[in-house]
Amino acid sequence: SQQGEEDPQALSIQEGENATMNCSYKTSINNLQWYRQNSGRGLVHLILIRSNEREKHSGRLRVTLDTSKKSSSLLITASRAADTASYFCAAQGGSEKLVFGKGTKLTVNP
Amino acid sequence: DAGITQSPRHKVTETGTPVTLRCHQTENHRYMYWYRQDPGHGLRLIHYSYGVKDTDKGEVSDGYSVSRSKTEDFLLTLESATSSQTSVYFCAISGGRTGETYNYGYTFGSGTRLTVV
Numbered sequence: 632s633q634q635g636e637e638d639p640q641a642l643s644i645q646e647g648e649n650a651t652m653n654c655s656y657k658t659s660i661n662n663l664q665w666y667r668q669n670s671g672r673g674l675v676h677l678i679l680i681r682s683n684e685r686e687k688h689s690g691r692l693r694v695t696l697d698t699s700k701k702s703s704s705l706l707i708t709a710s711r712a713a714d715t716a717s718y719f720c721a722a723q724g725g726s727e728k729l730v731f732g733k734g735t736k737l738t739v740n741p
Numbered sequence: 742d743a744g745i746t747q748s749p750r751h752k753v754t755e756t757g758t759p760v761t762l763r764c765h766q767t768e769n770h771r772y773m774y775w776y777r778q779d780p781g782h783g784l785r786l787i788h789y790s791y792g793v794k795d796t797d798k799g800e801v802s803d804g805y806s807v808s809r810s811k812t813e814d815f816l817l818t819l820e821s822a823t824s825s826q827t828s829v830y831f832c833a834i835s836g837g838r839t840g841e842t843y844n845y846g847y848t849f850g851s852g853t854r855l856t857v858v
Contacts (some may be wrong), residue, residue, distance in 0.1 A: 636842055666847075666849075671852075672852070673850055674847070675849070676846030679842060679844060679845075719784070723844075726823060727830045728774070728786060728789060730786070731776075733782065741786065
């Protein structure tokens with residue numbers, strides 16, 4: 632069964648707007664990771680937030696983690712057409728394995 | 742993707758035939774994984790390896806076997822391919838050279854698109 636579940640499944644915005652994607656998970660975690668996948672390509676690691684962290688930034692990315700609600704959010708500020716991709720959250724729990732959600736498909740319109 | 746390659750990139754095979762997919766890394770990472778990606782299911786773990794000759798099953802391992810005789814190579818074999826195994830297969834590596842188990846992101850290969858007819 633999936634550990635992470637993203638919401639929404641699809642998101643369409645205009646260039647320059649912010650995009651927010653949410654992720655919920657089921658069990659206790661060591662960290663929560665976000666990945667991007669461009670069409671027909673492999674996944675690319677974006678950012679990792681540890682269970683004892685609440686917020687993390689990387690460039691135009693901002694990730695929050697609420698372990699009490701078992702949820703995380705990914706904010707992409709000032710979106711660009713090149714941000715069009717699918718975004719996946721992945722939870723790392725008691726073992727080293729990552730369990731992925733089904734992804735959010737983001738479309739940024741020029 | 743730098744440091745990790747998958748072969749072949751595309752393959753069409755017939756039902757009932759054996760198929761082997763290869764993942765090769767040059768990063769000397771300890772952990773290697775095979776995932777499959779299907780519409781509506783996201784990525785699901787098939788098998789993984791935590792060292793040479795050390796492998797374990799993931800959530801969708803039925804019909805698949807793996808081998809890791811060298812640090813750099815992780816092979817996925819479909820013993821007798823079925824149409825339900827039509828999918829995109831991704832290999833990933835993690836853990837760094839020190840073998841730390843947590844808090845490393847994964848590096849993914851570009852994928853193998855397998856069609857079973």
